[in-house]
Amino acid sequence: MLIHANPKRFMDLSGRLLPYFSGVAGFLLVLGLYLALFVAPKDYQQSETVRIMFVHVPAALMTTFVYAFMAVASIVGLAWKHPVADMAAKAAAPIGACFAVLMLATGALWGQPMWGTWWVWDARLTSALVQLFLYIGYIALWEAIDEPTRAARAAAILAIVGVINIPIIKFSVEWWNTLHQPASLAKLDGPSIDPSFLWPLLIMMAGYVMFFATLVLLRTRTEILNRRMRSLHMAQVRVGEQVKSYG
Amino acid sequence: MKRKNRRLAFIISSVGLLSIASLLVLSALRDSIVFFYTPSDLLSREIEPDKPIRVGGLVVTGSVVHTEEGRVEFKITDTENAVQIHFNGLLPDLFREGQGVVAQGTMLDTGDFEASQVLAKHDETYMPPEVAEALKEKGYWQQQENK
Numbered sequence: 001m002l003i004h005a006n007p008k009r010f011m012d013l014s015g016r017l018l019p020y021f022s023g024v025a026g027f028l029l030v031l032g033l034y035l036a037l038f039v040a041p042k043d044y045q046q047s048e049t050v051r052i053m054f055v056h057v058p059a060a061l062m063t064t065f066v067y068a069f070m071a072v073a074s075i076v077g078l079a080w081k082h083p084v085a086d087m088a089a090k091a092a093a094p095i096g097a098c099f100a101v102l103m104l105a106t107g108a109l110w111g112q113p114m115w116g117t118w119w120v121w122d123a124r125l126t127s128a129l130v131q132l133f134l135y136i137g138y139i140a141l142w143e144a145i146d147e148p149t150r151a152a153r154a155a156a157i158l159a160i161v162g163v164i165n166i167p168i169i170k171f172s173v174e175w176w177n178t179l180h181q182p183a184s185l186a187k188l189d190g191p192s193i194d195p196s197f198l199w200p201l202l203i204m205m206a207g208y209v210m211f212f213a214t215l216v217l218l219r220t221r222t223e224i225l226n227r228r229m230r231s232l233h234m235a236q237v238r239v240g241e242q243v244k245s246y247g
Numbered sequence: 248m249k250r251k252n253r254r255l256a257f258i259i260s261s262v263g264l265l266s267i268a269s270l271l272v273l274s275a276l277r278d279s280i281v282f283f284y285t286p287s288d289l290l291s292r293e294i295e296p297d298k299p300i301r302v303g304g305l306v307v308t309g310s311v312v313h314t315e316e317g318r319v320e321f322k323i324t325d326t327e328n329a330v331q332i333h334f335n336g337l338l339p340d341l342f343r344e345g346q347g348v349v350a351q352g353t354m355l356d357t358g359d360f361e362a363s364q365v366l367a368k369h370d371e372t373y374m375p376p377e378v379a380e381a382l383k384e385k386g387y388w389q390q391q392e393n394k
Contacts, residue, residue, distance in 0.1 A: 041375035041376070041377075042375065042376060043373055043374065043375070043376075044374055044375065044376040044378070044379035045341060045369070046341075046369070046373075050373060053373070075255070075258055078254060078258060079251050079252075079254040079255040079258060080251050081251070113339075113340060114339070114340070114341055114367065114369050115339060115341075115366045115367055115368070115369065116337070116338075116339030116340075116341075116364075116365065116366045116367055117364070117366055120282070120366070122282035123280050123281075123282065160258060160261075160262060161262075161265060163262070164262075164265055164266055164269050167266075168269075168273070175273070175280075176277070176280045176281045176282065177281050177282055177283055177285075177303065178282045179282055179283075179349055179366060179368060181368070181369050181370055181371045182371050183371060184371040184372070184373060187371075192371050192372045192373070193371075193372070193373040193374075194373055194374040194375060194378055196375055197373045197374075197375075
């Protein structure tokens, strides 16, 4: 990763990877959605409502995964001063926020028929909502500070501090009693989910990860190009002023 | 130590300190973060009457009574203690005997619980109906079936 921290090298490599990433993401998402919506059986308790899970669970996974990605990129950005790491963290934030919104929305849609309520303030749901606020705060911080290196530093500190919420989300269902059910997948005695649900779910998860990889590469490239444009523009202005002062 | 290593060490130790601090806060707040009390909790702690609380547990088999006025009476248990619930309202689809539920409401002077809302808890098991049937036939089924 560090070798590619040079923006020029990053542009070359990401440009070559992008078509493959987007192709794989598209293939996995189409296949996963087809399996989830048409092939997977009904659940013995939830009936057809179980299909919401195939969109909700990967979105929840990505909500935490994207934030962890941002925190790692922020540490690299802070400690090694690599500009591409800062830009990757910045590029990932809105994507993570969208996953968080998707997670909360699909969770509410599932909660209404199953639990009998759209929303409760239990530890899992509340910590998941806090995660969305962390994303929004991170984005706002970048927007609030004009100078990129200072903005990057402030936002990186927020990202690293906020990473504490991730184990809280993960273990909230074990540390406290909650309305939300405990984990089905990451269990010591193996997943308590039938293979006919597990496979579509795993394919959806892989699809979400590749979708994120595609978007974050694309958005980091855009950020690099934007900065190049800005410095070109500034250089132009400077030359223009010099010409004026000589003339 | 090089500067970048010093920065890295500083970041890592700050995160470590911060995690310890939040762990302490969370364990201090333990009682307020739980979503519901169990019937045993109700016995072991002082609960003010009229203060809204939630109590959760499994619906006791054979305890569900639908009265003519549209009220529902049932007991919930944590397998050690049980509490009688009175409820007047819509039950969620997943409500049935043996199912985990959370009732929101207040304690009555009689030690019973008057619920204003009943939520169903869903467990973490996902399986097709055929598999559930097969498990039941083999006797691996611990849950009461009341569909």
